[in-house]
Amino acid sequence: xxxxxxxxxxxxxxxxxxxxxxxxxxxxxxxxxxxxxxxxxxxxxxxxxxxxxxxxxxxxxxxxxxxxxxxxxxxxxxxxxxxxxxxxxxxxxxxxxxxxxxxxxxxxxxxxxxxxxxxxxxxxxxxxxxxxxxxxxxxxxxxxxxxxxxxxxxxxxxxxxxxxxxxxxxxxxxxxxxxxxxxxxx
Amino acid sequence: xxxxxxxxxxxxxxxxxxxxxxxxxxxxxxxxxxxxxxxxxxxxxxxxxxxxxxxxxxxxxxxxxxxxxxxxxxxxxxxxxxxxxxxxxxxxxxxxxxxxxxxxxxxxxxxxxxxxxxxxxxxxxxxxxxxxxxxxxxxxxxxxxxxxxxxxxxxxxxxxxxxxxxxxxxxxxxxxxxxxxxxxxxxxxxxxxxxxxxxxxxxxxxxxxxxxxxxxxxxxxxxxxxxxxxxxxxxxxxxxxxxxxxxxxxxxxxxxxxxxxxxxxxxxxxxxxxxxxxxxxxxxxxxxxxxxxxxxxxxxxxxxxxxxxxxxxxxxxxxxxxxxxxxxxxxxxxxxxxxxxxxxxxxxxxxxxxxxxxxxxxxxxxxxxxxxxxxxxxxxxxxxxxxxxxxxxxxxxxxxxxxxxxxxxxxxxxxxxxxxxxxxxxxxxxxxxxxxxxxxxxxxxxxxxxxxxxxxxxxxxxxxxxxxxxxxxxxxxxxxxxxxxxxxxxxxxxxxxxxxxxxxxxxxxxxxxxxxxxxxxxxxxxxxxxxxxxxxxxxxxxxxxxxxxxxxxxxxxxxxxxxxx
Numbered sequence: 001x002x003x004x005x006x007x008x009x010x011x012x013x014x015x016x017x018x019x020x021x022x023x024x025x026x027x028x029x030x031x032x033x034x035x036x037x038x039x040x041x042x043x044x045x046x047x048x049x050x051x052x053x054x055x056x057x058x059x060x061x062x063x064x065x066x067x068x069x070x071x072x073x074x075x076x077x078x079x080x081x082x083x084x085x086x087x088x089x090x091x092x093x094x095x096x097x098x099x100x101x102x103x104x105x106x107x108x109x110x111x112x113x114x115x116x117x118x119x120x121x122x123x124x125x126x127x128x129x130x131x132x133x134x135x136x137x138x139x140x141x142x143x144x145x146x147x148x149x150x151x152x153x154x155x156x157x158x159x160x161x162x163x164x165x166x167x168x169x170x171x172x173x174x175x176x177x178x179x180x181x182x183x184x185x186x
Numbered sequence: 187x188x189x190x191x192x193x194x195x196x197x198x199x200x201x202x203x204x205x206x207x208x209x210x211x212x213x214x215x216x217x218x219x220x221x222x223x224x225x226x227x228x229x230x231x232x233x234x235x236x237x238x239x240x241x242x243x244x245x246x247x248x249x250x251x252x253x254x255x256x257x258x259x260x261x262x263x264x265x266x267x268x269x270x271x272x273x274x275x276x277x278x279x280x281x282x283x284x285x286x287x288x289x290x291x292x293x294x295x296x297x298x299x300x301x302x303x304x305x306x307x308x309x310x311x312x313x314x315x316x317x318x319x320x321x322x323x324x325x326x327x328x329x330x331x332x333x334x335x336x337x338x339x340x341x342x343x344x345x346x347x348x349x350x351x352x353x354x355x356x357x358x359x360x361x362x363x364x365x366x367x368x369x370x371x372x373x374x375x376x377x378x379x380x381x382x383x384x385x386x387x388x389x390x391x392x393x394x395x396x397x398x399x400x401x402x403x404x405x406x407x408x409x410x411x412x413x414x415x416x417x418x419x420x421x422x423x424x425x426x427x428x429x430x431x432x433x434x435x436x437x438x439x440x441x442x443x444x445x446x447x448x449x450x451x452x453x454x455x456x457x458x459x460x461x462x463x464x465x466x467x468x469x470x471x472x473x474x475x476x477x478x479x480x481x482x483x484x485x486x487x488x489x490x491x492x493x494x495x496x497x498x499x500x501x502x503x504x505x506x507x508x509x510x511x512x513x514x515x516x517x518x519x520x521x522x523x524x525x526x527x528x529x530x531x532x533x534x535x536x537x538x539x540x541x542x543x544x545x546x547x548x549x550x551x552x553x554x555x556x557x558x559x560x561x562x563x564x565x566x567x568x569x570x571x572x573x574x575x576x577x578x579x580x581x582x583x584x585x586x587x588x589x590x591x592x593x594x595x596x597x598x599x600x601x602x603x604x605x606x607x608x609x610x611x612x613x614x615x616x617x618x619x620x621x622x623x624x625x626x627x628x629x630x631x632x633x634x635x636x637x638x639x640x641x642x643x644x645x646x647x648x649x650x651x652x653x654x655x656x657x658x659x660x661x662x663x664x665x666x667x668x669x670x671x672x673x674x675x676x677x678x679x680x681x682x683x684x685x686x687x688x689x690x691x692x693x694x695x696x697x698x699x700x701x702x703x704x705x706x707x708x709x710x711x712x713x714x715x716x717x718x719x720x721x722x723x724x725x726x727x728x729x730x731x732x733x734x735x736x737x738x739x740x741x742x743x744x745x746x747x748x749x750x751x
Contacts, residue, residue, distance in 0.1 A: 014365060017314075018302065025306050047364075059492075066489035072311045072331060075365040 006035070007061045007081045008157045010165050011050045012042060014073040022071050023050065032056065032064050038154035047075060049165075051156045080159055087157040090127070091135045092117075096146035097124045105145060112138045123148060131155075189318040189349040190215040193282065194223040196325040199357045202253055203227060204244065204609055206237040210257025212297060213284025215349035229609065229638060232630035234261050236602035238268020239628070241279045243599075243606030245272075246589045247564060247614075249402065251333050252277070252606065257284045259297030262343070263304065267596060269339045270308040274593025275423060276396060278337035280328055281309075287347040288316060302343050310338030316345070318353040330361040335368030336487040337400060368486060372503035372511055380458075380482045380499045381515035387456035387480075389524050390416045393439070393468070396423035396592070397461015397485060397505045404428070404585045406509035407460065413513055415521040417528055419447050421462045423592040426582040430561070436528070437538060440468040441728045442574040445535035448726070448734040450528055454479045461485060461505045464494040465593070474733035484508045537726050537739060540579065546695050548572065548647050548718040552579035555617055555645060558702050563615040564589065564607050568600035568624030570654040572647035574724045576619045598627030601644075605631055608640040615643065615706065622648040622675055632685040635711050643705050644687075644713040646678055649720040657723045661738065682713040689713045 013019050020039060027034050036053035054064050061079055068077045097105050102124070109116055109126055112134065118125035128138055132155065139147065159165045187195070193216055197205070204227045209217040220228055231237045234256040241252030252272075256265050262283040272279040286295040302312045311331050313324050321344070328340040384390060398407050407427060411418045411434045418428045419436045428435055439447040448470075451457070457479045462468070469475040472494060480498040483491045484505060491500040501508050532538070540549050552575050555563070561583035567573040567590045582588055589607055591599040604618035625646055635642055656670040682689035688708045690701045692715070705712035725740025 018306075021303065022306060029307050063489070063493065066493075069365075070487070070489055072363060072366045 004055060004057050005081075007054045007056065007079055008085070008087060008155065009052050009054055009061070009064065010078050010080050010157060011052075011068060011074055012044070012076040013048050013050055014075065015041070015046045015048045016073055019048070019073045022073060023068070026067055026071065027064075030063070030067055032060065036154045038156050040156070051154070053155055078165065080157060080165060083163075084160040085157045085165075086160060087131050087155050088129050089132055089135055089153055089155050090129050091139075091150065091152045093126050093128070093139065093142060093147060093151075094123055094149040095126060095142050096122060096148060098122055101145060105142070108138065108141055114138065187355040188215070188219065188352050189321055189344065190219040191222070192318065192321045192353065192355050193325065193344070193349070194219055194226060195355055196322050196357060197226055197253065198223065200251065200325070200329045202251070204229060205253040205255055206231055206240040206244070206606065207255030207282075208232075208234050208237060208257070208261060209255075210259075210261045210284060210297065212258035212286055212346045213255060213261070213282075213344075213349075214257075215346060216255070216282070216284070216344075228255075229634065231602070231634055233628070234264035235267050235598075236605075236628055236631045236634075238265045238279065238281065239271065239596070239599055239602035240606035240609070240631075241281075242268060242272045242275075242277050243566060243589055243603030244610040245277050245279055245606075246603075247586070247607035248610035249586070250278075250610070251329060252279045253282070254279065255282045257297065258286055258301070259299045261297075262301035263299055265341075266304065266308065267594075269305055269341065271591050271594045271596045271599060272339040273308045273310065275591065276337050276400060277339065278332040279339040280332055281339060281341040283341060283343045284349070285314065285343045285345040288345045289347075291345065301341065305341050308339070309341045310336075312341040312343065314343045314345075315348055318348050318351040321348070321353070322355060322357050326358050327361050327363065331363075331366065335366070369488070369502045370486070370504045370507055372484065372501040372508035374511075376499055376501045377508065377511050378515055380501060380512055383456055383480060383482060383499060384414050384416070384458065384516060385519070389450075389454045389527075390414070390456040390458060390521075391436075391450060391454045392416050392418045393421065393457055393459045393462050394418055394424040394427045395421045395460065395462025396427075398424060398427035399461075399586045401461065401486075401505035401507075403460075403506035403509050406506055406513060408432075409513045410458075410509055410516070413516050413518050415519055415525065416458065417450070417525065419443075419451070421465070421468055421592075422577055422590065424462060425577055426584065426586055426588040429583050430581045431583055438577050440465075440734060441470065441730075442578070442724050442726060443468075443734075444578075445537040445726045445737050445739050446528065446531035448728070448737060449531055449535065451476050451479070452735045453527075457481045459483045459485075460509065463490045469494065470728050470732055470734035470736075474735075535739065538578070541741065543719070544695065545719040546693065546698070546717065548649070548716070548722055549575050549579045550695060551645060551647060551698060551716050551718065552576050552619070554698050554702055555619075556580040558699065558706065559615060559617070563587065563617045564611060565617050565619060566590070566600050566604040566607055567619040568621050569595045569597045570621045570623065570652070571649070571657065571722075571724050572619050572621045572653075574654075575647070578724075597621070597624035600624055601628040602631050604642045604644075605635050605640055608635075608642050609638070616641075618642055618644045620644055620646050621653065622646060622650060622672060622678070623652045625678075626675075629681070632682065632687055632711075636686040639710060641709060642711045644682075644711070646713060646715045647718055648675070648678065648715050649718050649722070650675055651720060654724065657727070660723070661727065662729060678713065678715040687711045687713050689715065691715045691717065693717045
């Protein structure tokens with residue numbers, strides 16, 4: 001059996017009230033462990049895309065996928081962990097910045113290709129995008145200056161190349177025809 | 187047309203003939219238009235939980251969708267146990283609840299509760315309808331979801347002002363749901379693989395579950411069993427999917443199943459699971475379950491396949507269609523050796539035989555009802571010892587004739603569900619097998635049963651205990667009995683008579699048959715208070731968490747007199 005790892009799952013869901021509660025409730029009551037969840041509009045009107053990071057082995061991810069499919073408002077579910085993908089997170093961080101160390105902070109910001117989006121007398125707000133590791137590294141380096149506030153969006157991920165992120169339905173152990181008809185999705 | 191009228195029109199389009207419910211303020215506009223729709227018969231219950239169970243019993247007995255109605259707040263929350271019961275057992279039920287007016291939602295209004303939030307995990311889907319114009323399409327969708335694929339309950343919550351506002355009534359012909367397309371036909375290659383496995387198996391067994399009954403796959407199951415000569419084990423909810431007087435019928439497996447079934451599963455090299463989900467009561471400890479068996483799993487719900495046991499050949503689809511296709515791939519065969527081995531097991535572990543006793547053993551009651559009805563009645567039970575004895579001692583000959591709360595294990599189910607079953611099947615004798623514990627949870631519906639002249643026959647298996655809990659305490663808690671005895675039960679005969687129900691008391695083995703015949707001969711509802719041997723236990727008993735072959739098989743013939751068939 002495969003070891004417990006992080007799986008990135010992308011789901012296309014109906015943009016209806018309560019859909020987030022349905023999905024998060026499912027995770028809670030079935031005891032699935034998600035470390036990360038982000039939601040936003042997709043390219044299709046009335047459909048939203050959710051990206052979550054699930055911790056578990058192959059069996060757990062298969063169950064997550066199948067249970068998600070059982071929700072009427074979930075249109076498509078894909079485990080894109082094995083695919084070449086771009087995964088990004090956006091973070092905002094408010095750091096103490098007195099006159100004497102502000103230039104040092106600005107150098108770090110430049111190295112990480114981040115931006116300073118707000119400057120006050122003794123703080124700056126930095127905006128950074130990247131994968132979790134990059135953001136964690138920047139935070140580690142900023143920590144000695146004094147981090148006052150942090151906000152992170154959670155991971156969003158897209159498959160590289162021409163393939164669509166929702167293009168390869170995952171229904172392990174069950175035949176592909178159990179997945180919703182891809183053609184039927186507008 | 188008002189929202190309330192749209193609801194009634196829509197229900198009529200769905201072929202609904204009967205609804206169980208109880209009105210209140212928020213749902214009132216719906217009730218006020220009901221007289222305009224006499225084709226929709228409404229049965230006024232005493233408690234909303236019973237409306238949900240009655241709709242459930244109606245749905246199971248008829249194969250149609252059951253409908254229950256409640257008002258907002260406490261009315262809606264009272265449905266919860268009934269909906270959870272239907273969810274666990276895959277029963278198509280539509281619950282319509284009133285909600286406070288839209289402007290009051292979220293303000294902690296009088297009788298406001300977030301019923302869509304509450305029922306999220308115990309419904310297949312639910313809706314809060316915020317526009318009158320959406321009512322018709324929502325109801326259409328709800329029925330489609332409830333009755334297709336793996337059936338289940340769907341709740342529709344409607345604010346009061348959505349019921350009173352008007353909109354054009356257009357009932358859609360079709361439903362398109364991007365995220366819901368149940369797979370009905372099994373995969374051809376997988377069916378061929380399954381046929382090959384069956385042909386090569388030495389010790390195959392069929393495990394038939396509720397899915398066979400839901401899919402109406404009785405003939406197909408029988409076809410597979412007879413063609414491939416595979417014995418059929420039926421799960422609790424699979425009982426009556428296969429005639430129990432058939433030579434290949436094995437009865438129930440698992441915690442209180444037949445000992446020979448658990449041993450046969452242990453020896454089997456191929457399990458053909460149809461419309462069942464390897465519930466923990468069937469498998470016991472999973473790591474030791476069916477250690478030598480490959481598994482063919484046929485189920486309409488892909489999430490059940492591979493959830494609990496490793497599956498060799500998964501086939502997602504409707505049991506009827508898959509079995510039909512599978513039988514066509516199979517050449518008739520014989521399995522004399524395996525059938526003989528099973529026959530020997532049945533001789534060595536005769537858990538299907540009744541013990542000789544002078545006392546009124548509860549099993550005798552079930553056996554007697556089985557004999558008198560020729561196994562053709564509809565049997566509805568609650569949960570506990572009486573339920574297990576019904577499953578064990580009654581010989582089910584009629585397809586879809588056993589209605590019981592399996593997954594959720596809801597005590598009290600037997601009274602309202604029997605009411606629903608009798609409404610659905612006025613042509614059949616309905617026996618409600620009740621425990622004195624569960625009966626007292628829902629017996630208020632006796633009034634409804636009399637009101638509607640439903641000739642339900644009640645067999646009260648009265649031992650003055652919450653018997654299965656007492657059994658757990660006796661067997662596994664060193665006999666320390668805590669809160670399991672009803673030291674003062676009502677006089678059930680007087681109680682039934684107070685409701686207007688013909689009632690009898692049986693304290694002796696010899697009175698049993700006469701009372702059953704008399705109850706059956708009586709035109710209306712009847713109740714028999716069977717004062718059974720209170721200390722009797724259900725055997726076999728697999729201790730929770732153990733492997734299914736580690737059974738307590740019960741008193742031996744030597745210590746307790748001879749066994750008889």
